[in-house]
Amino acid sequence: MTRRLKLGMVGGGEGAFIGAVHRIAARLDDDFELVAGALSSDAARAQSSADAIGLARSYADWREMAREEGVRADGIDAVAIVTPNHLHAPMAHAFMAAGIHVICDKPLAVSLDEGRALAQHARDANVVFALTHTYSGYPLVRHAREMVAAGELGEVRVVQVEYAQDWLAHPIEQGGADGRNRQASWRTDPALAGPAGCLGDIGTHAYQLAAFVGGMEPVAVAAELHTFVPGRRIDDHVQAMLRYANGARGMLWASQVASGAENALRLRVFGAKAGLAFDQEAPNELWFTPQGGEAQRLTRGRVTGAAAAHATRVPPGHPEGYLEAFAQLYRDAAAQIRARDMGVPPPPESTLLTTVDDGVAGLRFIEAVLASSAADGAWRALG
Amino acid sequence: MTRRLKLGMVGGGEGAFIGAVHRIAARLDDDFELVAGALSSDAARAQSSADAIGLARSYADWREMAREEGVRADGIDAVAIVTPNHLHAPMAHAFMAAGIHVICDKPLAVSLDEGRALAQHARDANVVFALTHTYSGYPLVRHAREMVAAGELGEVRVVQVEYAQDWLAHPIEQGGADGRNRQASWRTDPALAGPAGCLGDIGTHAYQLAAFVGGMEPVAVAAELHTFVPGRRIDDHVQAMLRYANGARGMLWASQVASGAENALRLRVFGAKAGLAFDQEAPNELWFTPQGGEAQRLTRGRVTGAAAAHATRVPPGHPEGYLEAFAQLYRDAAAQIRARDMGVPPPPESTLLTTVDDGVAGLRFIEAVLASSAADGAWRALG
Amino acid sequence: MTRRLKLGMVGGGEGAFIGAVHRIAARLDDDFELVAGALSSDAARAQSSADAIGLARSYADWREMAREEGVRADGIDAVAIVTPNHLHAPMAHAFMAAGIHVICDKPLAVSLDEGRALAQHARDANVVFALTHTYSGYPLVRHAREMVAAGELGEVRVVQVEYAQDWLAHPIEQGGADGRNRQASWRTDPALAGPAGCLGDIGTHAYQLAAFVGGMEPVAVAAELHTFVPGRRIDDHVQAMLRYANGARGMLWASQVASGAENALRLRVFGAKAGLAFDQEAPNELWFTPQGGEAQRLTRGRVTGAAAAHATRVPPGHPEGYLEAFAQLYRDAAAQIRARDMGVPPPPESTLLTTVDDGVAGLRFIEAVLASSAADGAWRALG
Amino acid sequence: MTRRLKLGMVGGGEGAFIGAVHRIAARLDDDFELVAGALSSDAARAQSSADAIGLARSYADWREMAREEGVRADGIDAVAIVTPNHLHAPMAHAFMAAGIHVICDKPLAVSLDEGRALAQHARDANVVFALTHTYSGYPLVRHAREMVAAGELGEVRVVQVEYAQDWLAHPIEQGGADGRNRQASWRTDPALAGPAGCLGDIGTHAYQLAAFVGGMEPVAVAAELHTFVPGRRIDDHVQAMLRYANGARGMLWASQVASGAENALRLRVFGAKAGLAFDQEAPNELWFTPQGGEAQRLTRGRVTGAAAAHATRVPPGHPEGYLEAFAQLYRDAAAQIRARDMGVPPPPESTLLTTVDDGVAGLRFIEAVLASSAADGAWRALG
Incomplete structure (x- = not known):
């Protein structure tokens, strides 16, 4: 061992x-x-x-x-x-x-x-510098990426990604019957969280998921940040339109005031030949629909494909979840660390691990959104 | 009779x-x-x-x-x-x-x-001038409107509406093995359809649904039209951000190239207290989720409320569909016509019928989107 | 015309x-x-x-x-x-x-x-003697039958059918604040309804749907009727096991006291090669899953096949419902009546209409269930 | 620590x-x-x-x-x-x-x-003797049990439980291109598996889940075992009807030849006041529907209740799965072992752990099913 x-x-x-x-x-x-x-x-x-x-x-x-x-x-x-x-x-x-x-x-x-x-x-x-974009540890997220890369969707045309939560719908960082919520406090404090609130906390997850699966980053963004909760010092809502180099278009929505939403990170990618849909809250299934055709429910364990197989522990119908996705990042990091320490290339299956470079991409997105929003939604190129 | x-x-x-x-x-x-x-x-x-x-x-x-x-x-x-x-x-x-x-x-x-x-x-x-925004004939769309108006969501903060189809993903208006598709031909010909393609054909439905349920129209829009299919003379894709007078924000997406989508008109409205979601392809259910709470599946026939009852023909669990929603417009139009001809006010339950004024609102939206898109997505006020 | x-x-x-x-x-x-x-x-x-x-x-x-x-x-x-x-x-x-x-x-x-x-x-x-087994008018029920007949499931092994409602969970036929419920009164009165309560009212629908799609009737049944509501003079709950001539096995459950159920008629058929599932409350989709494979969501309007096409009025994504299924029976009856009156064979596509012979089959089932239940669940052959 | x-x-x-x-x-x-x-x-x-x-x-x-x-x-x-x-x-x-x-x-x-x-x-x-009925480790299974025990469903009337798989639809234990499947081999060998095949392997899970949530075991069963796959020496299909002491009725179906099914363990319990439904493949949600009312989607993390809270690791919307349910048994076993070794009573929250007594109950069920099936489905009392 x-x-x-x-x-x-x-x-x-x-x-x-x-x-x-x-x-x-x-x-x-x-x-x-x-x-x-x-x-x-x-x-x-x-x-x-x-x-x-x-x-x-x-x-x-x-x-x-x-x-x-x-x-x-x-x-x-x-x-x-x-x-x-x-x-x-x-x-x-x-x-x-x-x-x-x-x-x-x-x-x-x-x-x-x-x-x-x-x-x-x-x-x-x-x-090795791993960045914990947990959701890219899901087997079916990796499978989706593989399908896009293999051309199963055709040229990508449309990206729709969203991440909705509701836990910041009220000013829980400002105290209340239960006192100040610690998680909320630092996340809404620019001195600790940085200039991006909802944008940094979950908007970057949405951005990364779309880039990871779609295999491309946008070249420009037109965005609007908003703060719904009075007294909050940072955004709690993000809406953005995206343009890609190949002509594709996209939208990104992230909100922490979407009443009723738990942790609703959802991605849809539409290509000239087919579309894909993934919902983080139901991570054991991935929907694939050919243009004009019938939806197929691809399931973890039943899909064939190296990327998904590498990230899977138990058979189909035995749900894996968030902790397993997170563990996948650790497993891949371990493989990379061992390889690095031995001076050999990392095992190919470990290279879907998100890294410092994904972090830089996320920060490029944050800065472009901040700039666009400050310019009343004018399009801004990504660094 | x-x-x-x-x-x-x-x-x-x-x-x-x-x-x-x-x-x-x-x-x-x-x-x-x-x-x-x-x-x-x-x-x-x-x-x-x-x-x-x-x-x-x-x-x-x-x-x-x-x-x-x-x-x-x-x-x-x-x-x-x-x-x-x-x-x-x-x-x-x-x-x-x-x-x-x-x-x-x-x-x-x-x-x-x-x-x-x-x-x-x-x-x-x-x-009487009825405009056939079919989807506002669904009992649960009317119920949703009633819930918003009654304050069950609290102040409306976020509107997310989308209408995705895939039947124009390829240039079927330009001919092919089966000849030119007649439905596609006129819809993609500006001389017959007007300057708005996807925007006019389904974007207006999405816009109307959001306005109908949310009880408010946006004051400004930042939008981008796009044409994915080569040779097409009109937009087949619309993305837009919305601002409302009360500070609410919204996004509207309409696409006729979303591979896999059939007739996917979906609306979500989030207020300070709760959220609502409706999917036209499953029109016998409406989802209501309080902030921090559990989703409730409201169903046609089981919801109480005058608006839904008026538009319902068969008991819960016996699905009604598109034709019944369409019939509802005719039924309401009949009631209004009879009242008009008798010189009396229309029955209150018939007044949710969409009319020429809803059509004018749709055209205001179309013109603002065209203007914003022409101005590289700059915000434009709605007429 | x-x-x-x-x-x-x-x-x-x-x-x-x-x-x-x-x-x-x-x-x-x-x-x-x-x-x-x-x-x-x-x-x-x-x-x-x-x-x-x-x-x-x-x-x-x-x-x-x-x-x-x-x-x-x-x-x-x-x-x-x-x-x-x-x-x-x-x-x-x-x-x-x-x-x-x-x-x-x-x-x-x-x-x-x-x-x-x-x-x-x-x-x-x-x-012409048409019997209104409404649910066999759904396009996708007819498509399911066609798929089974075409061997797409392989030899049928297992049939699971159920029909659950909850409107008789309490003795509403005995009166209450709103008086006696008329629908409930005659359905629970053996003099008007016959000896079978839930069994006759909805059990026969479940039986017919399974026979219609599966293309075969059971040869024997072991059943138990039960009455949950005190004072009710007739069964409100049916459970039965089925045997088919080809060795297939099945279960049928019908209940009018299943708290929460609206009109939940559901059929699953499993063959050696694939399985099918249909839910009357979502009649615009049919699920097909090959053994070891991925589920496919077949939709009304997108499935090809003569039987479904004949029973379809509007495009995919525009839901049809219960009234359209019912109308299909009238449409087919009209075609058969015209043919009969002209002395010609009925159009083939009209021949899926349920008739007096389906009614006789339902009564054979009723009598076998009554006999089995009276014999403490012993297997009884179907007439 | x-x-x-x-x-x-x-x-x-x-x-x-x-x-x-x-x-x-x-x-x-x-x-x-x-x-x-x-x-x-x-x-x-x-x-x-x-x-x-x-x-x-x-x-x-x-x-x-x-x-x-x-x-x-x-x-x-x-x-x-x-x-x-x-x-x-x-x-x-x-x-x-x-x-x-x-x-x-x-x-x-x-x-x-x-x-x-x-x-x-x-x-x-x-x-301490823990038996790994994994599915009773799910937070929402424990919550369901708590709801039934608290009377939220009223008197339990109907239990419907099923466990469908398709991996034994063909004789993979007898070899093939990939050689004999090891998992299949011992499970279909009476010398290793005992006299119950599908019945022992998954039928007991279904039985235990129903008993755990419903808070009661049946008093009698009428059952039929069947073997669909030629050459198989043991049952691969179970159907059974159940009677409970309080007059409730139930059905249990377990199959390993249900083409398309992955690991479809599902339980529904209907009481005089409300019904519950749980699907092991979507274990982060539990459906609760009052008689005549609207379905509520209870979610792991949002439900309050001590039993679910004890078995939960991450917030709502962050799916937990099969491994976490399994881990819960280990966690509870650890708590009981520590208490036993210290000679103190186990922590109350650990006592939902399934034990040797649940195993005995499962064997009582197996023997009654074997006896009933051998007697052509006659009712047999449970041990």
């Missing part, structure tokens, strides 16, 4: 939903063991969080952690960065400087310049 | 899909009997079409029909205009001038000026 | 849901005009019902109607019998004796002997 | 799908670490399987493993038994005799007598 990789984590202490998700995902396929962490910026909380999960080495300070783990003989192979956005860049730089591979939450950073510097550093330091 | 109204028809001869639909719709609730027609601009075809359906009075020329029917003692009460768009205005004027009520296909006309003149004429002539 | 046939109706007066349905169905395709009726056994109600719909000839007594219409020069071609079950046989005999074709509600009669006599009389009198 | 429990595994070597599933499930919530195994009855395969997953202690013989692990200071706390059915009993007895807790695949054993002896032994040995 290949040895388990040693993983560290920054952020993700008690009360932080995403930390537990990362830990399950890292563990699910048995490629990583979590051995070190700086789980909170609050020293006491960091220690109690580490104790709660039986963590071997707990640090009060992430800078110290990067330094020490970089020099220990049994130091971590990779670090998971699961903090508010503004810390992604400094943390990632510190761990890369220590020769440690990085698995980082999205959005990559709070500006395109920051993102580009990270990409450059990753190349210079020769580390 | 109230007597059956006498109906005439212009257009709708052999090979014209919509003519048969109108005839079924007019007959379904037994309010009309078809007695006269000028079913084709081709005299021979007009006669053979009339013979095929056993029509009492067949005219070779619609002008003559308007004149004669206007003076006969047993002349028609109303005329159904089911021709290409460019003829709507001259025909409707002729019949209104003869004191005959009008039931007209959409879009109302080929320009906003034409539309306004029709609306003025209808008021001056004191005739 | 072929002339409209003259239709009479027995039963279906004010307050009888099914009378209005028959009238719409008869009118929808313009093959019939309703000219005579004995709409109620109550003379005053018969007259007021006739007046309400502008009926030309109203009779107080159906025997008189049969006699007079049989001898008038302009007498009715066919009669629709839409009364409680116990009257089907005497009425149908009377009209057949007068040389009048019959369109009769199901179940055909209240005993198998009665049913066999009707079938014999229909043959002797050389009249 | 509570310490990780030490887990052993018997069976589950290379090529055995269910072994990997157990390992992921055991690992997912970090309650267990796998340290020992006898992964195959073939010594070489046992060793290579152990090597492939980095197992600390590999045994060639499970009897030796039970003995040694029972006396080691660092011996396993629990053993997962993931072998063909005929080995469950001897293995479980051996590990219980060594004081080791048991997590065993279903069906519990190959006869009711065997099952009863296991239950008695578990009580005598004071060990």
Whole structure:
């Protein structure tokens, strides 16, 4: 058996939903063991969080952690960065400087310049830098990408992508009967989240999914950001029109005030020959409809195709979900890290892992949307 | 029993899909009997079409029909205009001038000026002018409107409407193995369809549905028309962003090249308290989801509410469809015509019938979209 | 144009849901005009019902109607019998004796002997005898039958059919705040409905649908009837296991106390090569899934095949429903009546019309279920 | 942190799908670490399987493993038994005799007598004996049970449960292009699977799900087993009718030849007030419909209720699946094992874990079905 990789984590202490998700995902396929962490910026909380999960080495300070783990003989192979956005860049730089591979939450950073510097550093330091665009870990998302690339849709003409939630429909970041919602607080604070609210939090997921499956990024965007909730300091609604180099057209909608929506990330791609539809909330099926023809419900486990097979654990009809998609990123990161450490090319099936370059693309999109919205929706080229 | 109204028809001869639909719709609730027609601009075809359906009075020329029917003692009460768009205005004027009520296909006309003149004429002539926005005849569309108006969604924030088809994904208007498709030919010919292709044909349906249910029209639009099929002289794809006076935002997408789509008109409205979703292809259900809550599947026949009850014929679980929605417009038109002829106000439940004023609103939308698209997507106010 | 046939109706007066349905169905395709009726056994109600719909000839007594219409020069071609079950046989005999074709509600009669006599009389009198198993009028039900017959499923192995409603979950026939429910009253009264309650009312629909699509009737049944509602004099729940001559197995479930169900008639047929599924509440789609393969959503309008095309009025994506399925029976009956009156064979596409023989088959099923249930579920052969 | 429990595994070597599933499930919530195994009855395969997953202690013989692990200071706390059915009993007895807790695949054993002896032994040995009825680990299955128990459906009247697969539609156990399917081979061999084929493999899952949610077991069953595939030595199809003590009625259908079905386990329960429906292939939603009312789509994460909350890891709209349900059993087993070892009662939320007693109930059902089928479907009481 290949040895388990040693993983560290920054952020993700008690009360932080995403930390537990990362830990399950890292563990699910048995490629990583979590051995070190700086789980909170609050020293006491960091220690109690580490104790709660039986963590071997707990640090009060992430800078110290990067330094020490970089020099220990049994130091971590990779670090998971699961903090508010503004810390992604400094943390990632510190761990890369220590020769440690990085698995980082999205959005990559709070500006395109920051993102580009990270990409450059990753190349210079020769580390693997995975970005957790979870939804690209779904087998059928990868299968959809493969179908588009194989020309099964014909030339792509239309992209429709949307990501709707409703949990920010009211000002829960401003307190209430239950106090301030921690998740909402940092996500709606520009100092922590960066200049993009809904746009950065879920709009980038929608953008990435469309680019990943469609196999192309738009060349220009006309967009409008909006804030529905009084007192909120950041956008909670994004609408945008897209133009692609091949003449395709698209629309992107992201909203955190769409009453009734849970986590409704949906993509449709229409080509000259056929269309595809994927709904993140029903990830074990993918709809394919030829022009003028009948819809086919492709299912995880029954579709043939290398990409989907690689990301599948259980037979058809045994649903996989969000945690398995997340675990897929960890599994692919592990494969890439092992290859990198051995100085060999990564296994081809691991290369659908989203990376720092996808993060840079997301930041290009964010900046173009911000610019277009500021210019009353005028078309803006993507960096 | 109230007597059956006498109906005439212009257009709708052999090979014209919509003519048969109108005839079924007019007959379904037994309010009309078809007695006269000028079913084709081709005299021979007009006669053979009339013979095929056993029509009492067949005219070779619609002008003559308007004149004669206007003076006969047993002349028609109303005329159904089911021709290409460019003829709507001259025909409707002729019949209104003869004191005959009008039931007209959409879009109302080929320009906003034409539309306004029709609306003025209808008021001056004191005739009922129904416009066949079929989808507003569905019981659950009317129920949705009622729910929004009653405040069940709270303040409306987001409108998402789309209408996707795929039958024009290829240049079937330019001929092929089966010859030129007649439906496609006139719809893609600006001389017959007017300057708006997909925009006029189905974009106006989407626009009307959103306005009807949401109870409000946008104040500005930023739009982009596109033509995907080489050689086509008119748009086959519309994407638009919408702004409403109350701060709401919206998106409208209409496409006739969306491979796989049949007749996919879908509306979602999100308010501060709840969201609604309706899919024309599953018209016996309406989805209502409170913010943070569970989706409820409201069904035709089980929902209580006067508007839906009025438009329902059979019990829950016995699906009604497109023809029943269309018939509802005829039923409401009949009620209004009888009231008008008696000089009394129309029954309140008949007043959801779409009229010449909805047609003018559609033309306002068309002109704003054309203007915005010509200005590279700059926001344009709606007339 | 072929002339409209003259239709009479027995039963279906004010307050009888099914009378209005028959009238719409008869009118929808313009093959019939309703000219005579004995709409109620109550003379005053018969007259007021006739007046309400502008009926030309109203009779107080159906025997008189049969006699007079049989001898008038302009007498009715066919009669629709839409009364409680116990009257089907005497009425149908009377009209057949007068040389009048019959369109009769199901179940055909209240005993198998009665049913066999009707079938014999229909043959002797050389009249068309249509039985309104509405659901076999759906285009996709006919398409499903065609697919099975063409061997697309391989040898049929398993049949699963069910029909669930909830409107009799409580004793609404016994009165309440709104008084006794008329529909429920006669359906739960053995003197009017016959010995089979839920079994006769909807169990026969389920049975017929399975036989129609599967192309075979079971040879034996093991069944249990049950009455859940206290005080009810007739079954409101049926469960049965089926055996077929080719070794296939099946289950049938019908319930009128299935809380939440509207009109949930569903059929699944599994063969050695593929399976089919149809849901009456979504009649514009049919699911076909090859063994080990992906589900295909076949849609009305897109499926090719003569049977479906014959029963289709509007394009794909424009939903047809229950009334159109019902109208299909009238359309096919009209075609058969015209052919019979001309002494020629009926058009092949009209021959999927359900007839008196389907009614006899339903009564065979009823008697076998009653016998099995009385014998504590022992297997009983079908007549 | 509570310490990780030490887990052993018997069976589950290379090529055995269910072994990997157990390992992921055991690992997912970090309650267990796998340290020992006898992964195959073939010594070489046992060793290579152990090597492939980095197992600390590999045994060639499970009897030796039970003995040694029972006396080691660092011996396993629990053993997962993931072998063909005929080995469950001897293995479980051996590990219980060594004081080791048991997590065993279903069906519990190959006869009711065997099952009863296991239950008695578990009580005598004071060990936790978990049976992996995976589907009862779904949050919404537990929620459904809670709703029924709380009376939200009223008195339960009707239970409809089914489990359809199609992977045994052809004789894949008898070889073919790809050789004999290993999974199919033992499942269709009475010497390994016991006398019940489809009945034991998936029929027991369906039975258990209905009993778990409905809160009651039937008192009698009338059943018919059938074998469709020529040469198969065991049933591949089960149909049964059920009677409950409170007068409720039910049907159970299980098939492994239902062409097109993947893993279609579905349960519907109807009470006097409302109905529930759950589909294992869409486990993040549960449908609740009041009599005469509108369906509500309850979702994992949004439903409130202690049972569902306990079994939920990620927020609404982030799908959980089969592996998470399986992990829930491991999590609950861990909680019970820790409590047992400490001599305290198990945490209440862990007590929905399915146990040896559920296994005995399943065997009672199997024996009654076998008896009824052998008696041509006569009703047979459950043990």
